[in-house]
Amino acid sequence: MVGPTLLKESGPREVFCGLTSIVWLHRRMPDAFFLVVGSRTCAHLIQSAAGVMIFAEPRFGTAILNERDLAGLADAQEELDRVARELLQRRPEIKTLFLVGSCPSEVIKLDLARAAERLNEELLGQVRVVNYSGSGIETTFTQGEDGALAALVPMLPSSDERQLLLVGTLADAVEDRLIHLFHRLGIKTVRSFPPRQSTDLPALGPGTTVLLTQPYLTETARLLKNRGAKILKAPFPLGAEGSRAWMAAAAEDFQVPSETVADVLAPLMERAFKALEPHREVLAGKRIFLLPESQLELPLARFLQRECGMELVEVGTPYLNKEQMSEELALLPAGTAVMEGQHVEQQLDRVRSSQPDLVVCGMGLANPLEAEGITTKWSIELVFSPIHGIDQAGDLAELFSRPLRRRRLIQPALHPAGSEHPIHT
Amino acid sequence: MELTLWTYEGPPHVGAMRIAASMEGVHYVLHAPQGDTYADLLFTMIERRGKRPPVTYTTFQARDLGGDTAELVKRHVREAVERFQPEALLVGESCTAELIQDQPGALAQGMDLPIPVVSLELPAYSKKENWGASETFYQVLRGLLRNQAPEQASHDPTAWQTQGRRPRVNLLGPSLLGFRCRDDVLEVQKLLTMHGIDVGVVAPLGAGVGDIRRLPQADLNVCLYPEVAESGCSWLERTFGMPFTRTVPIGVGATHDFLVELHGLLGMTPPAPEEGYRRSRLPWYSESVDSTYLTGKRVFIFGDGTHAIAAARICNEELGFTVVGLGTYSREMARPVRAAARELGIEALISDDYLAVEAAMADASPELVLGTQMERHSAKRLGVPCAVISTPMHVQDVPARTSPQMGWEGANVIFDSWVHPLMMGLEEHLIGMFRHDFEFVDGHQSHLGQAGGTGMGSDQARAPETTPSESDLIWTADGEAELNKIPFFVRGKVRRNAEAYARQVGCREISSETLYDAKAHYKA
Numbered sequence: 001m002v003g004p005t006l007l008k009e010s011g012p013r014e015v016f017c018g019l020t021s022i023v024w025l026h027r028r029m030p031d032a033f034f035l036v037v038g039s040r041t042c043a044h045l046i047q048s049a050a051g052v053m054i055f056a057e058p059r060f061g062t063a064i065l066n067e068r069d070l071a072g073l074a075d076a077q078e079e080l081d082r083v084a085r086e087l088l089q090r091r092p093e094i095k096t097l098f099l100v101g102s103c104p105s106e107v108i109k110l111d112l113a114r115a116a117e118r119l120n121e122e123l124l125g126q127v128r129v130v131n132y133s134g135s136g137i138e139t140t141f142t143q144g145e146d147g148a149l150a151a152l153v154p155m156l157p158s159s160d161e162r163q164l165l166l167v168g169t170l171a172d173a174v175e176d177r178l179i180h181l182f183h184r185l186g187i188k189t190v191r192s193f194p195p196r197q198s199t200d201l202p203a204l205g206p207g208t209t210v211l212l213t214q215p216y217l218t219e220t221a222r223l224l225k226n227r228g229a230k231i232l233k234a235p236f237p238l239g240a241e242g243s244r245a246w247m248a249a250a251a252e253d254f255q256v257p258s259e260t261v262a263d264v265l266a267p268l269m270e271r272a273f274k275a276l277e278p279h280r281e282v283l284a285g286k287r288i289f290l291l292p293e294s295q296l297e298l299p300l301a302r303f304l305q306r307e308c309g310m311e312l313v314e315v316g317t318p319y320l321n322k323e324q325m326s327e328e329l330a331l332l333p334a335g336t337a338v339m340e341g342q343h344v345e346q347q348l349d350r351v352r353s354s355q356p357d358l359v360v361c362g363m364g365l366a367n368p369l370e371a372e373g374i375t376t377k378w379s380i381e382l383v384f385s386p387i388h389g390i391d392q393a394g395d396l397a398e399l400f401s402r403p404l405r406r407r408r409l410i411q412p413a414l415h416p417a418g419s420e421h422p423i424h425t
Numbered sequence: 426m427e428l429t430l431w432t433y434e435g436p437p438h439v440g441a442m443r444i445a446a447s448m449e450g451v452h453y454v455l456h457a458p459q460g461d462t463y464a465d466l467l468f469t470m471i472e473r474r475g476k477r478p479p480v481t482y483t484t485f486q487a488r489d490l491g492g493d494t495a496e497l498v499k500r501h502v503r504e505a506v507e508r509f510q511p512e513a514l515l516v517g518e519s520c521t522a523e524l525i526q527d528q529p530g531a532l533a534q535g536m537d538l539p540i541p542v543v544s545l546e547l548p549a550y551s552k553k554e555n556w557g558a559s560e561t562f563y564q565v566l567r568g569l570l571r572n573q574a575p576e577q578a579s580h581d582p583t584a585w586q587t588q589g590r591r592p593r594v595n596l597l598g599p600s601l602l603g604f605r606c607r608d609d610v611l612e613v614q615k616l617l618t619m620h621g622i623d624v625g626v627v628a629p630l631g632a633g634v635g636d637i638r639r640l641p642q643a644d645l646n647v648c649l650y651p652e653v654a655e656s657g658c659s660w661l662e663r664t665f666g667m668p669f670t671r672t673v674p675i676g677v678g679a680t681h682d683f684l685v686e687l688h689g690l691l692g693m694t695p696p697a698p699e700e701g702y703r704r705s706r707l708p709w710y711s712e713s714v715d716s717t718y719l720t721g722k723r724v725f726i727f728g729d730g731t732h733a734i735a736a737a738r739i740c741n742e743e744l745g746f747t748v749v750g751l752g753t754y755s756r757e758m759a760r761p762v763r764a765a766a767r768e769l770g771i772e773a774l775i776s777d778d779y780l781a782v783e784a785a786m787a788d789a790s791p792e793l794v795l796g797t798q799m800e801r802h803s804a805k806r807l808g809v810p811c812a813v814i815s816t817p818m819h820v821q822d823v824p825a826r827t828s829p830q831m832g833w834e835g836a837n838v839i840f841d842s843w844v845h846p847l848m849m850g851l852e853e854h855l856i857g858m859f860r861h862d863f864e865f866v867d868g869h870q871s872h873l874g875q876a877g878g879t880g881m882g883s884d885q886a887r888a889p890e891t892t893p894s895e896s897d898l899i900w901t902a903d904g905e906a907e908l909n910k911i912p913f914f915v916r917g918k919v920r921r922n923a924e925a926y927a928r929q930v931g932c933r934e935i936s937s938e939t940l941y942d943a944k945a946h947y948k949a
Binding site: 014017037044047060062066067070076079080086103107136137140362365366 | 431436460461463466475481504508519520521780
């Protein structure tokens with residue numbers, strides 16, 4: 001088969017762990033609280049990833065294990081009960097409490113499922129307690145959302161109703177827009193998972209067709225399938241082409257006539273093409289290197305190559321689920337280097353030797369690469385920005401064209417180009 | 426188990442990273458799982474560093490745990506030494522690795538590496554970032570200087586006098602992610618140069634392995650940041666007999682005291698007391714009539730120990746403020762902070778629970794808050810102006826311009842950055858006064874956003890907590906009107922005083938007369 005070249009490497013990594021997804025999950029469900037059971041490192045990580053301390057009392061926190069818990073002087077289960085009670089007393093508006101496992105809690109084998117079960121009994125349905133792991137020894141960055149959603153699947157009520165279920169957190173405005181478009185296609189019942197209120201869980205059953213909005217929901221998809229839902233195969237809704245194919249997959253499943261699809265989507269595609277034009281001018285022919293982080297790398301690479309005319313030097317991905325990514329892989333040019341896993345030093349060697357025009361990477365690497373004269377786009381912005389759907393294609397392209405335009409705007413003489421030694425150390 | 430929402434300090438291995446990243450030619454192998462690399466962004470984003478911290482993470486995964494994680498450590502140590510060619514290697518672990526007990530430091534020490542290996546044991550479940558930085562710096566000094574230690578510590582800090590050279594001191598403590606360390610070093614160097622004192626080594630910031638080895642060649646050590654350098658300075662004193670200065674030169678008075686202490690130790694004649702008056706603008710700016718309105722401003726101070734103590738002294742002795750709250754999140758610095766508070770007749774707040782700090786802040790009804798980024802957010806919620814004086818900090822606390830806290834110029838920077846938000850406070854007051862004038866453009870935006878300018882002040886921000894207890898009292902329309910004439914930033918306090926007074930005299934209605942009675946009562 002002619003397709004991308006699939007490669008693997010392992011070594012030191014520069015990626016977030018699954019706890020980081022709490023940063024957007026807690027905003028999606030304002031009636032939920034995410035309680036990490038972990039260490040000071042976990043607390044510091046989420047705080048640093050969240051940026052600034054905007055909220056007096058955020059809807060996430062850490063039950064920090066101390067020496068007494070580890071030495072067995074305190075019963076960790078009892079301690080967790082105490083912390084959870086204290087928390088729920090302070091925050092009576094919380095309807096769902098996620099107990100989130102971390103590296104230390106996994107290593108000491110603290111049974112959060114048992115804790116959740118016990119707390120559920122005690123709280124008598126006033127607050128639903130669920131658990132999942134966001135630990136770095138098991139999960140990467142966006143995989144945390146997969147864990148959180150998978151933990152909720154058993155709670156979904158059953159229903160045979162014919163419906164389209166959008167799975168994965170989207171920005172509210174984007175979600176509204178997509179649902180509106182599905183309505184125009186004639187798909188009447190469209191629900192979302194996760195819902196905007198944690199108690200408002202969608203029902204599920206054989207009448208349910210699932211469209212994954214995000215590429216990192218492997219486990220959730222498997223569990224939904226086990227509950228009788230049909231999981232559609234489609235490229236992910238990034239870029240105009242991918243979003244169109246994604247919507248068309250649903251339309252086909254709901255037997256929407258192809259003329260209707262064309263009528264509804266063609267004007268959108270035309271508009272997206274126009275919106276992409278100025279960005280394509282900047283991006284076309286430019287070489288891009290994507291480091292592994294958000295798991296969005298494959299769909300983004302496909303969009304940037306096919307719709308923006310970029311050349312793919314290397315597409316990193318923290319892990320590769322070939323089945324779920326099959327549609328994306330099929331759209332990549334033959335021979336594209338797709339690198340699963342990471343050896344960050346060797347990868348940076350390849351970045352330096354290939355001298356790409358743009359590197360997509362995490363915040364720990366962006367400034368150091370910029371100081372070496374390599375233009376970057378930090379990937380965490382991609383999980384916070386409304387980028388899904390045909391209408392967002394232009395905005396998505398702009399996230400990549402902006403750093404290149406900026407680089408052109410700033411007088412190059414300010415930076416000693418090609419210098420081996422960065423000036424801002 | 427302890428519930429934590431926002432934390433002042435990171436884990437101790439982040440402190441170790443601060444030391445490693447501050448130095449040259451040092452690499453840190455950290456036995457840690459995926460995700461712990463988040464700490465890199467503290468350096469590359471907050472400090473805008475153009476260089477990755479020199480850290481190799483072993484990145485172990487769940488599937489490695491059943492296997493040979495020790496071999497994984499050794500492989501990363503080997504690779505790191507080969508790739509980065511450091512002159513010294515630090516080896517340690519983060520919280521998770523501590524649980525699996527691979528003892529990476531001992532492993533690396535057993536590898537027969539051609540460079541010194543410093544093993545770091547930083548208990549992640551009981552200690553925090555500053556302790557980790559301090560312990561790491563101490564271990565680096567010990568690891569690199571142990572061989573040079575004399576049998577009998579003999580060191581004469583006045584030896585320079587007979588050696589035909591200028592006195593020479595080391596500056597210890599400045600590190601990355603410390604508060605304004607980069608600029609403080611420049612300022613202290615300038616200060617010492619003016620007094621004919623040379624700087625030998627600055628460490629850890631910018632120091633290489635060779636620099637650490639020449640520390641004992643200086644006449645004494647200047648401990649700039651006790652949080653990071655005090656244990657190292659003490660070890661150098663015990664082992665080599667090198668004395669160190671205890672005064673941190675933040676503020677005009679403290680800078681003078683520092684110079685006196687330093688000159689005394691070096692056997693030099695102390696500088697004239699008026700030097701500060703001539704070199705810094707703070708004393709005159711503080712005396713000038715424009716500053717009269719600063720008199721007795723209520724200030725709430727919270728931060729690391731060093732900066733909080735320094736701020737209290739400056740507020741009290743140099744700016745004529747009233748310190749109404751003083752505290753630190755650092756348990757290690759609790760004792761000196763308590764002593765400083767006692768001298769001011771208040772009780773120190775030692776807590777790392779930012780909500781307790783916010784409550785104490787609200788309770789003290791300050792007109793200015795000097796704190797960390799945490800207090801900046803709390804103060805914003807309470808509608809009180811704030812200046813950041815300590816870590817934890819944000820990217821905006823690492824300004825492009827040179828803005829030290831130490832020395833004469835540091836005092837100038839402090840005057841500007843603490844008084845500036847209060848100027849704004851005065852401006853708010855004037856806006857409030859003139860907002861009924863016809864020239865006033867409606868919708869004038871206050872820099873305090875929703876909280877200021879429009880007459881919504883700190884009292885309203887605090888309304889929910891005070892309302893239930895005062896339900897027995899009624900404010901008459903003219904009482905409310907009178908209250909609204911009072912500047913918003915003291916309105917909360919006036920409201921509470923009036924209510925306390927009303928209860929005391931057993932009156933249920935608060936009119937404008939009651940307000941004046943209360944005022945007279947409390948001023949008397």
